[in-house]
Amino acid sequence: MxxxxxxxxxxxxxxxxxxxxxxxxxxxxxxxxxxxxxxxxxxxxxxxxxxxxxxxxxxxxxxxxxxxxETAVVAMPKDSPLADLDEIDLAEADVHVVDAGPVPADVDAALDLVEANVGVAVLPQSLFRAASRKDLVARTLVGSPGxxxxxxxxxxxxxxxxxxxxxxxxxxxxxxxxxxxxxxxxxxDDGTAPRPPRGGKATAGNTKSAAKKAATKGTSGKTGAGKxxxxxxxxxxxxxxxxxxxxxx
Known part of the structure; x- marks a missing residue:
C-alpha cells in the first residue's frame, strides 16, 4: 500500500x-x-x-x-412557539423561512438571521450541531428526504x-x-446515530397551543437521526x- x-x-x-x-x-x-x-x-x-x-x-x-x-432539521430560537414540537411541517406552520435548504450556502449567515428572530432555516442536523448555537434548537423537518x-x-x-x-x-x-x-x-461522534422519537408535528391547528405550552415547559435541542x-x-x-x-x- x-x-x-x-x-x-x-x-x-x-x-x-x-x-x-x-x-x-x-x-x-x-x-x-x-x-x-x-x-x-x-x-x-x-x-x-x-x-x-x-x-x-x-x-x-x-x-x-x-x-x-442526514436528517433535515428546522433551526429556530429556543423561545419559538414551534420549539415545543417534535416535527415541523413548513407547509402548515405560519413562519418565515430565511433559508429553505437543503444546505444553506452560508450556514453561519442563515443561523445569524434565525438568532435575530427573522425566521427559521432548514439544514442538515450535523451542520446545526457543528454550529453550536446555544440560543437555537432544531426540530425534524417533515417530508424531507434529507x-x-x-x-x-x-x-x-x-x-x-x-x-x-x-x-x-x-x-x-x-x-x-x-x-x-x-x-x-x-x-x-457526529450525532447522526439514531435517537428515540419525540412528540407531535407542527400544523396550522396546533401552533397556537404550542405557544401556550412553551410558556411553562422548557425546551432543548433535538439530535435527529441519520439513515x-x-x-x-x-x-x-x-x-x-x-x-x-x-x-x-
Whole structure:
C-alpha cells in the first residue's frame, strides 16, 4: 500500500471513528485528515486528497459510494412557539423561512438571521450541531428526504489503500474479505446515530397551543437521526458541479 492516505471531509462530517480503526489496523500507512469547504470537493480530489467525504451532488467524473442520509432539521430560537414540537411541517406552520435548504450556502449567515428572530432555516442536523448555537434548537423537518453523504474518489487514485479504507468505512473486519463488507453507518461522534422519537408535528391547528405550552415547559435541542445504508460504487451522485483543476500531489 501507499505510504500515506489523505482523506478530506466537508463540514458536519467527521471521519474520527474510521481514522481510529485505520490507525489500529494499518499503522504503517499514515492517514492524513483534511477539512475542506463544501464547494472544494473537486479541487481537493484534483489536488492532494485521495478520497473525500462529501454531500451530493458529486461530479460524475468521480466514483462514489453512498454511506448514509442526514436528517433535515428546522433551526429556530429556543423561545419559538414551534420549539415545543417534535416535527415541523413548513407547509402548515405560519413562519418565515430565511433559508429553505437543503444546505444553506452560508450556514453561519442563515443561523445569524434565525438568532435575530427573522425566521427559521432548514439544514442538515450535523451542520446545526457543528454550529453550536446555544440560543437555537432544531426540530425534524417533515417530508424531507434529507441529504446524502458519500465517499468519493477519482479512478486514477484507486489503490490498495483506498480499497482498504472503503472496507473500513463499510465495516469490514480485519479478518474478512472485500466481499464481506457490512453496512455503512453514521459516526456517532457526529450525532447522526439514531435517537428515540419525540412528540407531535407542527400544523396550522396546533401552533397556537404550542405557544401556550412553551410558556411553562422548557425546551432543548433535538439530535435527529441519520439513515445508514450500504451502497455500491457509482459514477457521481445526482449532479455535475464544475470539476476543479488537478493539483500537485
Amino acid at each position: 501507499t505510504a500515506a492516505l489523505t482523506i478530506a471531509f466537508v463540514p458536519g462530517v467527521s471521519p474520527a471513528k474510521w481514522a481510529r480503526v485505520w490507525r489500529e489496523r494499518f499503522p504503517e500507512v499514515e492517514l492524513r485528515l483534511r477539512p475542506i469547504g463544501a464547494d472544494e470537493v473537486d479541487d481537493a480530489l484534483g489536488g492532494e486528497a485521495d478520497m473525500v467525504f462529501a454531500r451530493v451532488p458529486v461530479s460524475e467524473a468521480h466514483r462514489a459510494i453512498p454511506l448514509w442520509t 441529504t446524502q453523504i458519500v465517499l468519493a474518489w477519482r479512478d486514477e487514485d484507486t489503490s490498495d489503500s483506498t480499497e482498504e479504507f472503503i472496507g473500513v468505512v463499510r465495516g469490514r473486519t480485519a479478518n474478512s474479505s472485500r466481499g464481506q463488507d457490512q453496512s455503512g453507518g453514521a459516526d456517532p 445508514a445504508g450500504r451502497g455500491r460504487v457509482q459514477r457521481g451522485m445526482k449532479g455535475k458541479p464544475k470539476r476543479g483543476s488537478k493539483g500537485n500531489r
